[in-house]
Amino acid sequence: RSDGQHGSGKHHHHPQHQAEHHARVLQGPSSKAGVPKEEDKKKKRNLMDLLKKSGPTKETVEKHSRSHGSHGHHSRQPMDKLEQEYQEALKALKIEDAAKRELKYFIEMLDQKIRKKHADCSIEEVSDIVQNGYTKFQEYMNVDSSKFANVPQETKEQVLDFFEKCIMTMNHGRLFSPPTTDDEDKDSQVQKRIRQLNWINAKHLVCSIDEVNSEVRDLVYTAITELVSMDSFHSPQEKLECVVRCCRNIFSLLKQSVGGPASADEFLPAFIFVVLKANPVRLHSNINFITRFSNARRLMSGEGGYYF
Incomplete structure (x- = not known):
């Protein structure tokens, strides 16, 4: 994982x-060469x-x-591939560069908090941290002073999905089936x-x-x-x-x-x-x-x- x-x-x-x-x-059983289709169908x-x-x-x-070991992990994806996918998905978001900078900031803040807390907190507590992070970012996007204030609701939903996917992809190895559970x-x-x-x-x-x-x-x-x-x-x-x-x-x-x-x-x-x-x-x-x-x-x- x-x-x-x-x-x-x-x-x-x-x-x-x-x-x-x-x-x-x-x-089902594969047909053999030379065997009529009708006979083959009867065998199915x-x-x-x-x-x-x-x-x-x-x-x-x-x-x-055995291939996963006692705490098996998914095969490692190359870092440059993950970074490339991240950059492409970020580029696809129809928001201004200033809004993208704010998005990156919230991703970095929640990621750092998870890295800092996950070893000492229960998985339920980490779940609360993540859910609170989702909520705070969503609330911030609706604040008049944010760079997302004039972004259409549909785009905001896409940004929220991107936010969640980034956070969880970066922390999958820490949070998926942790040894404390x-x-x-x-x-x-x-x-x-x-x-x-x-x-x-x-x-x-x-x-x-x-x-x-x-x-x-x-x-x-x-x-x-x-x-x-x-x-x-x-x-x-x-x-x-x-x-x-x-x-x-x-x-x-x-x-x-x-x-x-x-x-x-x-x-x-x-x-x-x-x-x-x-x-x-x-x-x-x-x-x-x-x-x-x-x-x-x-x-x-x-x-x-x-x-x-």
């Missing part, structure tokens, strides 16, 4: 590898059978844990429990999934991929966006299956199905990271807050 500046230097077991496993499962199992034993194996989980132990417990439920298939959950529809199969795979990829992002908002995209795909596959809009009663078992088959790494830690450090307003409203 790294903020891109303080990584362990070990290779990260990228979620794409895990997703590729699900892709192979979802695609339906989606329920294909997925009932999918998900990471014990060996996959153990390999992932039991997050890592809970991650192992959750993943072990999901692995024990690996035998459950869509039929057991009474999911409205059309297992023979190729478009539905693709959407199931995409939903799994989105959920697995959540762990590869450093900021809470990016992780939350993965959850949103996953849920959108679930609603889409249900719409394809039932021939119309799906209800919440139909969504929940399908979502449980996707979680069981994805068995995403560090699920507990990712949920806590979003809860602790995503702008509280985001979790109390909007599509992201609803799905989360």
Whole structure:
């Protein structure tokens, strides 16, 4: 778990590898040369059978844990790459240079405070510091004397998102599943429990999934991929966006299956199905990271807050 500046230097077991496993499962047995398509189709199992034993194996989980060490970190991103991304995102903001200088000042102040306090404070206290930092910056932008006074509200929201992303990307390695919490132990417990439920298939959950529809199969795979990829992002908002995209795909596959809009009663078992088959790494830690450090307003409203 790294903020891109303080990584362990070990290779990260990228979620794409895990997703590729699900892709192979979802695609079913490959056709052999010379075998007629009709015969090949007969050999294909339906989606329920294909997925009932999918998900990471014990060996996959153990390999992932070893690759991270006792307190695993994301692979380190080059400093110049992070700086380049920062500069490009800052340049894209439609605000005056004076406002950008004020933005940089608030980023530096909150970053310094986190670096100074995180070792001696509980994670709950650090969460309060971060949330207060978000609130103070938002309030400052609405002060008449600030360089943001005449900036449109939509742009202010973009600036707030940039502020949050910068702060959390820089401090991801300090604040994601810190050793002072039991997050890592809970991650192992959750993943072990999901692995024990690996035998459950869509039929057991009474999911409205059309297992023979190729478009539905693709959407199931995409939903799994989105959920697995959540762990590869450093900021809470990016992780939350993965959850949103996953849920959108679930609603889409249900719409394809039932021939119309799906209800919440139909969504929940399908979502449980996707979680069981994805068995995403560090699920507990990712949920806590979003809860602790995503702008509280985001979790109390909007599509992201609803799905989360």
